[in-house]
Amino acid sequence: MSGLVLKLAPKERLLINGAVIENGDRRSRLSILTSDVNILRLKDAIHPTQAKTPVKRVCYAAQLVLIGELSAAEGKAALLKGLEELSHVLLDNDSRHHLSLATDAVLDGNFYLCLKTLRNLIPRENRLLGVCQE
Numbered sequence: 001m002s003g004l005v006l007k008l009a010p011k012e013r014l015l016i017n018g019a020v021i022e023n024g025d026r027r028s029r030l031s032i033l034t035s036d037v038n039i040l041r042l043k044d045a046i047h048p049t050q051a052k053t054p055v056k057r058v059c060y061a062a063q064l065v066l067i068g069e070l071s072a073a074e075g076k077a078a079l080l081k082g083l084e085e086l087s088h089v090l091l092d093n094d095s096r097h098h099l100s101l102a103t104d105a106v107l108d109g110n111f112y113l114c115l116k117t118l119r120n121l122i123p124r125e126n127r128l129l130g131v132c133q134e
Contacts, residue, residue: 008027015042016037053129058079
């Protein structure tokens with residue numbers, strides 16, 4: 001994750017290598033210089049019980065890599081399989097664009113970008129499945 005810049009809202013929390021970090025009362029910006037660090041914004045986290053839909057399951061797999069629960073190699077295989085399955089269902093141009101960006105991110109080992117990109121598909125998935133927003 002070399003070169004990652006996080007812009008944090010007041011009191012926003014994130015997980016860095018297993019430690020929960022909370023921002024202070026003001027907005028801040030952090031530059032992550034160390035590569036291979038496990039980072040997850042807690043506002044982006046999906047609880048295991050919420051990973052019930054196809055897109056959320058793939059997001060959850062990316063999340064597991066980000067928090068170090070799944071190795072990069074295992075995560076890459078699981079994510080590429082999940083993205084391939086999603087590509088058979090989400091056929092519109094915008095979804096295909098997001099899936100392509102997510103696939104490229106996985107191939108580059110950028111699991112944070114993969115998760116960020118896939119989260120854009122959750123509202124569309126909710127509409128398709130008739131699910132109320134959580």
